[in-house]
Amino acid sequence: NAGVTQTPKFRILKIGQSMTLQCTQDMNHNYMYWYRQDPGMGLKLIYYSVGAGITDKGEVPNGYNVSRSTTEDFPLRLELAAPSQTSVYFCASNELAGVTYNEQFFGPGTRLTVL
């Protein structure tokens, strides 16, 4: 199992550009999440999904969009990049069934800089 994979690992955008951050998991998890982490800070939830075709906003959704057409993939879209979106983005997944007590499995992150 590769777990949770994210691409790209690094990206520099100019203000106003758009891009899609890719996230794929091979654990057949229904639940997937996108977080951003600013320097020296914890994780803030952007969007999450409880299954294919179902998404919902987290704590900081403005400026982002998501889609979930398959169980495996959960891409995050930035339409008009702004300097405030400079951050490290993490994708995570989990499965609430059983006794996992909500452990989340994280990808390696995408470091995004908007100039």
Next chain:
Amino acid sequence: TQLLEQSPQFLSIQEGENLTVYCNSSSVFSSLQWYRQEPGEGPVLLVTVVTGGEVKKLKRLTFQFGDARKDSSLHITAAQPGDTGLYLCAGDPSSNTGKLIFGQGTTLQVKP
């Protein structure tokens, strides 16, 4: 809004010293997790505590969940340079969405 506050935010100690990191909230959580994150990587789960008053040990790390399930602590005995990293606590508000509330993290630096 449920919040988790960690303290201290930054800790720099010498190898062999002991330390405790705290994670506090005014809200009750059904479970609380501790993650460790190394530079350039995603967080990795260390432990989950689910019962008020529960104590779990992982080698030199001791985790405790408060009796009222509103707070937790992580104690490291005889810290080693390999313990260096960002420690995050995360609470499950039991909203059945799988969402976790994360603290802002504690950056630990253990100097040889």
